[in-house]
Amino acid sequence: MSDGSSIETLLAILRTEIARLAPGDRLPSSRDLITRHGVGPVTVSRAIAQLAAEGAVVTRPGSGTYVTARPPATTAAPDTSWQSVALAGRHIDARHEETAPQEPAAGAANLSGGYLHESLQPAKTLGAALARAARRPDAWHRAPAAGLATLRALFARQAGGDHTPEDVLVTGGGQNALSMLFRATAAPGAPVLVESPTYPGALAAARAAGLRPVPVPMDAQGLRPDLLADAFAMTGARLLYCQPTVHNPTGTVLAPERRRQITDVARAAGAFLIEDDFARHLGHGRPLPRPLAADDRDGTVVHLTSLTKPASPSLRIGAVVARGPVLHRLHSLRRADDFFIARPLQEAAVELLSTPAWDRHLRSLGTELRRRCAVLSGAVARELPDWAPAAPPEGGLHLWLRLPPGLTEEAVVDAARAHRVAVDAGRRFFPAEPPAAHLRLAFAAAADPVELSEAARRLAAAARTAH
Structure with a gap:
């Protein structure tokens, strides 16, 4: 037990x-x-x-x-109706919460979510790093607002190019960084261009900042530069959010010839390009292209990365790499929001990234993700041949499947839940009307490859009842 x-x-x-x-x-x-x-x-x-x-x-x-003494029983429900008046004039878009995946039921095969199963997390390495960090004499001292210099240096090296620690702001994970970036780079009501589909957390953060997500289509090679230029021209947008390396949810890696084009289009529009590089350590044993930020000297690319995905959901440490006034504005937001990121967690991140065990973890993780991806892809092709993706993803944690005609996401998700398998509906990944019905299937959230095969079998049984 x-x-x-x-x-x-x-x-x-x-x-x-x-x-x-x-x-x-x-x-x-x-x-x-x-x-x-x-x-x-x-x-x-x-x-x-x-x-x-x-x-x-x-x-x-x-x-x-x-x-202890039991509180007296009350029969009247609390009356919070007054809050509707007090909150008038400030709306937070709730679509992300309404379509967010539910916690898998007990005994359900889990193909939902965006984190590693606990068996894939480097728990012992994390524990040892945290223990070493706690023994530092200054472990509980106030941390610099920008983050520990050693940690910023590690993130600057990962971003590549001629970035230095002075270009880095340590954040409380990737989602915290997105929230800060959307508030720092665009005024409420402004458009923000996003890939379609895209990461739902980015849509939620953008809408919470009062921005209007505008979809830009993708194809098998990633974001389309021609349509991106049209979108900038039509909307007057000054902000693009994209995931050029192992896109969530599709797993696409932006084609080499498009990587420079995307940056050039954004620069020509006088716009920031937020590069969400969350999957830098989630390649399936194959080398991934260097970040867009590595080839940008003018501050067009604002680079975002995080340790949460390759390590643990509770390692809420990320970083923004930027140049110019936008970085100064982020520093101002930091002072207004939370002053600094907890020093013990930063110290633990330094310890983690500085040990050979981290490199060993990343190598074994890449091998296991490739194996799990192959298992789930094969099981889907066998059990649900009409759903098989066009090509396996080059990295990441998910398969992105287009449902065949006659099936709706709602019907499939409900039937899957009844057959004790958790999946993610595709519509929450689109900033506007979806062009077709999709599912996102996670191969990193399950306990083992056996569960992946069983999940595909249950999903096939669910599909037969979902028509």
């Missing part, structure tokens, strides 16, 4: 026991709970901590754990 399920089981038992006790009664000791329920001391400690956080118990060191 996993630690999580052990804790939930013990919590359910203790809540039942607390309901029978009176306020002030003492719960069994930790030693008694360990013996009685066959769980470890960590499980007991976390369960008691959860109950204390809920206000159900209070712990008294040296004495024990006691049931």
Whole structure:
């Protein structure tokens, strides 16, 4: 039994026991709970901590754990209707939340989400890095607003070209960086050009900043420079958001001849190009092209990267690499938003990136992602031949599938849920009306390749009931 399920089981038992006790009664000791329920001391400690956080118990060191007084029962629901008036005039677009994938049900085969399964995360390496960081004498000192100099140097080297640590601002992950960038580079109401499809989190951040996402079509070679130039001319946009290296959700890598063209088109329009390089470490064992930022000296390209995807969802460390007034504006936003990123997490990131274990992790991760991609692609081709992608992605965590005629995303997603498999509907990846029905299938979120094959089998069974 996993630690999580052990804790939930013990919590359910203790809540039942607390309901029978009176306020002030003492719960069994930790030693008694360990013996009685066959769980470890960590499980007991976390369960008691959860109950204390809920206000159900209070712990008294040296004495024990006691049931607290129960709050008086209330029958009237809280009345928050007044907030509609107070919040009038400021709207946050809720489409991203409304279409966001739900947590997979227990026992479901997971083809949903954008993070590595815990078995693919370098947990021991992360733990060791955090432990070493915590032993630094200045680990809890205030961090520089721009980030630790050593960490900024590492990100500058990754961006390539002649970038220096002074061009880098450390952020709280990629999503935090996107939120800052959209607010820093365009005024509310302004258009922002995006690939179609694109990352839903970028659409949510842009809309929250009051921007209007405008779609620019892609093909098998990535964003189309000719249509990009037309979009700049028609909209007057001064901002482009794109993912030229392992695009989410399609996995496309922008063709070599287009990489310079895209930057040139943006520069000619007097626009910023936000390069989301989230998948820099998610290649499938093959070399990826260098960032667009590496060949840009004029500050057209604003480079964004993160450690979250190749390491762990909770390693909320990213970076923006930029030049000129836009970087100064980002520094101003940092001082207004949160002052600085927590130093212990930055120190842990430095430790992580500086150890040979990180390079070993990236090599093994690339091999495993390639294997999982092949397994899921083969299973889809076998079980759902009409859904097979045109070509396997060159990197990343997903397959992007176009549904055959007669199937809707809603019907397939609902049928898949009924067959205990979680998938992501394609419409949330489009800034406007989707041209067709799609699904995004994650091959990194499952426990192992066996689950991927089983998920494809369940999805095929679901498709037969979704017509």
